[in-house]
Amino acid sequence: MQNLLTASQMREADAYTIAHEPIASIDLMERAAHAFIERSLALSLIKKDQSILICCGAGNNGGDGLAIARQLYEEGFSALHIWIIHYNERQSADFKTNLARIETLPISIQSFAQEDELPMIEQSLIIDAMLGSGLNKPLSGSWLKVVQHLNQAKKKVIAVDIPTGMPADGHLMRSMTALFAHEVISFQRPKINFLFPESAYFMKRFHVVDIGLNEDFIARQASDFYEITSNDARAIYKERRPFSHKGTYGHSLLIAGSEDTMGAALLCAEACLYTGSGLTSACIPKTGLTALNTRLPEVMAISREALFHQPLKQYTAMAVGPGLGKSQEISELMKRLLAKPAMPMVIDADALNVLAENQQLFDRLPPDSILTPHMKEFDRLFGEHSYWYDRVVKAREEAQQRKLIIVLKNQYTFIALPNGRILVNFTGNPAMASGGMGDALTGMLVALLAQGYRAEEAAILGCYLHGKSGDLLAETGMAVVPANVLIQNISKVMGNI
Numbered sequence: 175m176q177n178l179l180t181a182s183q184m185r186e187a188d189a190y191t192i193a194h195e196p197i198a199s200i201d202l203m204e205r206a207a208h209a210f211i212e213r214s215l216a217l218s219l220i221k222k223d224q225s226i227l228i229c230c231g232a233g234n235n236g237g238d239g240l241a242i243a244r245q246l247y248e249e250g251f252s253a254l255h256i257w258i259i260h261y262n263e264r265q266s267a268d269f270k271t272n273l274a275r276i277e278t279l280p281i282s283i284q285s286f287a288q289e290d291e292l293p294m295i296e297q298s299l300i301i302d303a304m305l306g307s308g309l310n311k312p313l314s315g316s317w318l319k320v321v322q323h324l325n326q327a328k329k330k331v332i333a334v335d336i337p338t339g340m341p342a343d344g345h346l347m348r349s350m351t352a353l354f355a356h357e358v359i360s361f362q363r364p365k366i367n368f369l370f371p372e373s374a375y376f377m378k379r380f381h382v383v384d385i386g387l388n389e390d391f392i393a394r395q396a397s398d399f400y401e402i403t404s405n406d407a408r409a410i411y412k413e414r415r416p417f418s419h420k421g422t423y424g425h426s427l428l429i430a431g432s433e434d435t436m437g438a439a440l441l442c443a444e445a446c447l448y449t450g451s452g453l454t455s456a457c458i459p460k461t462g463l464t465a466l467n468t469r470l471p472e473v474m475a476i477s478r479e480a481l482f483h484q485p486l487k488q489y490t491a492m493a494v495g496p497g498l499g500k501s502q503e504i505s506e507l508m509k510r511l512l513a514k515p516a517m518p519m520v521i522d523a524d525a526l527n528v529l530a531e532n533q534q535l536f537d538r539l540p541p542d543s544i545l546t547p548h549m550k551e552f553d554r555l556f557g558e559h560s561y562w563y564d565r566v567v568k569a570r571e572e573a574q575q576r577k578l579i580i581v582l583k584n585q586y587t588f589i590a591l592p593n594g595r596i597l598v599n600f601t602g603n604p605a606m607a608s609g610g611m612g613d614a615l616t617g618m619l620v621a622l623l624a625q626g627y628r629a630e631e632a633a634i635l636g637c638y639l640h641g642k643s644g645d646l647l648a649e650t651g652m653a654v655v656p657a658n659v660l661i662q663n664i665s666k667v668m669g670n671i
């Protein structure tokens with residue numbers, strides 16, 4: 175697990191590294207510039223014959239820009255042009271050093287003071303090194319004008335560390351102006367604000383490069399946010415054991431589907447199957463029986479009427495919600511289920527809506543139950559939120575107070591734990607944005623619970639594998655990954671973990 179830092183904690187990590195590695199601050203900047211270029215080349219974001227405008231401020235972000243320009247020149251890039259935006263009086267020491275280092279080279283440099291008119295932009299690519307994590311207020315005046323001028327040029331932009339004008343943490347508002355970046359190459363850790371959907375106002379994609387800041391120091395910093403890494407998923411995953419049998423891997427009960435939305439139940443059951451549940455039973459309406467038997471012969475069916483006429487303790491874990499629909503019957507069913515809940519539970523979709531309307535049911539959920547709301551379901555449960563940042567803070571409060579695990583689904587899914595930590599899952603991609611993905615995740619989570627993973631482990635591993643399955647399919651060239659295709663890939667992803 176890697177903790178994510180705020181901009182001010184990152185500055186402390188920078189200072190600590192300089193003092194303890196030890197490394198001179200100017201050399202750290204040199205490393206950052208090198209890492210920026212190396213990644214840009216690896217991703218084919220820049221080419222030697224391309225005309226590039228490097229826009230620099232006069233702080234350390236600008237210093238990075240000058241070091242990048244010089245190193246690009248040394249790499250054989252010849253069509254380089256530099257703007258220095260001199261709207262602030264202060265220049266950082268490392269900016270000054272890098273300016274002295276580049277002034278002797280045959281690279282054209284233009285400086286702009288507050289009232290200077292800005293020329294048309296002829297270059298095809300802009301490297302944005304004007305303001306970085308030192309931003310301390312929204313842009314205004316001449317800064318606003320320069321950013322608007324660059325945005326209007328509609329050129330491809332690669333931002334150094336963070337787009338100029340975008341705050342690294344705190345509220346992101348559409349009304350803020352920043353230089354829109356197609357790519358951002360950020361140092362050491364992603365900025366927390368990259369993880370919220372509002373970041374799409376300011377940037378398209380980000381990449382993180384290691385610049386060798388002191389990881390021991392970083393690990394010691396208190397943080398609310400932790401990135402789930404592939405190592406974390408690998409450490410949780412347990413291989414199937416010799417001499418094991420279906421009884422070894424638990425029995426999942428899914429309560430899902432209605433006449434019109436049997437697909438949700440089928441996808442949930444299929445995901446449960448492919449994630450390794452020993453046995454899977456689906457409690458579905460009678461009208462869905464033929465579909466279930468035809469598509470998933472491995473899954474057993476129970477009618478809604480029969481559910482409470484049999485011992486529920488034969489099941490190891492339960493998921494309730496996908497495709498249930500809204501009706502009095504479903505509310506009653508939830509109330510009966512939660513009257514004596516005795517097994518780990520995943521609560522999704524329509525079951526979340528029942529909770530939203532019957533908040534007293536919250537108290538009956540077994541501790542560590544996993545709730546899997548998307549944004550709208552979350553707001554129905556816990557109130558409207560204008561900013562994702564506030565929504566995630568609320569998820570943390572609720573998870574802590576109610577001793578539940580809240581999996582707030584998003585491109586970067588936030589897993590809020592009862593201990594107050596927020597884990598962020600980085601796997602997954604926009605090709606997966608279609609109906610049925612949530613049903614698949616619920617099936618995966620219940621299958622992991624049934625196999626004996628603790629709820630926290632199931633949430634981490636389930637979210638990781640779900641996104642990873644989608645990522646591997648997208649890497650094969652699939653622009654869209656339907657849920658049933660993702661599901662059939664899960665067992666392979668587990669096998670190769």
Ligand SMILES: NC(=O)C1=CN([C@@H]2O[C@H](COP(=O)(O)OP(=O)(O)OC[C@H]3O[C@@H](n4cnc5c(N)ncnc54)[C@H](OP(=O)(O)O)[C@@H]3O)[C@@H](O)[C@H]2O)[C@@H](O)CC1
Pocket residue numbers: 184185187188202203206231232233234235236238262264266304305306307308309310311312313314317334335336361385387
């Ligand atoms: N951390 C690391 O590990 C490493 C960091 N590195 C790099 O350093 C960057 C951070 O550099 P930084 O701290 O010098 O700040 P930076 O973004 O250049 O801006 C400073 C200037 O902006 C000004 N200013 C602020 N807001 C403003 C506004 N709204 N409108 C106008 N002005 C505004 C502010 O002026 P002030 O308000 O203080 O007078 C100040 O003069 C970081 O992003 C990365 O690129 C790497 O080199 C190596 C390792």
Ligand SMILES: [K+]
Pocket residue numbers: 235302303304305306333334335336337338
């Ligand atoms: K920048």
